[in-house]
Amino acid sequence: MTNPQKDHKIKYLLLGLLFDAVGMISFVIPWMGEFSDVVWAPLAGWLMTRMYKGKAGQIAGVVTFIEELVPGLDVIPSFTIMWLYTYVFNKSKNKTVGA
Template sequence: MPKNKDKKIRHLLLGILFDAIGMLSFVIPFIGDFSDIIWAPLSAWLMTRMYKGKIGQAAGLVTFIEEIVPGLDIIPSFTLMWFYTYVFKRAEKNETIEV
């Protein structure tokens, strides 16, 4: 399997895992909300490591806010970022016409 495809699959699997970890706060009431205080900065840091550059920094900020605000944990920010990076952004590149 090509290296680029390995990275794509690894990012998807890690993203699903990280989103699942973020959603664990729904499973354990009250304690789960406290866990968000620890998970929010960690998830933001992980996002910036997985996706480099300004887009990764922006996604890290969004992930931090999503994790720190109670009730928003249901948003799968890592998976959405994966779709943006590997599906939507790629489709956008394919649509450009070179002259």
């Protein structure tokens, strides 16, 4: 049998890597740069708050929004960092993760 908790962690890691890659598109396709950031920034912030609930998710959503909107900061993998914070570094085991 599979472990639902482990499957959830892997799903969120893969989604986070995908979303971080989408956020870096402006570096790969320079002419799309600022336009893609303006569209992606609010969506990325919203996705972050849906993936990670509670205060941590809200803060991460705002940080992700700003990080995606400010030129040059797209290289920061905010979704992956939040996954690491939630599943690796956060020892309190609080319920900040959405369903």
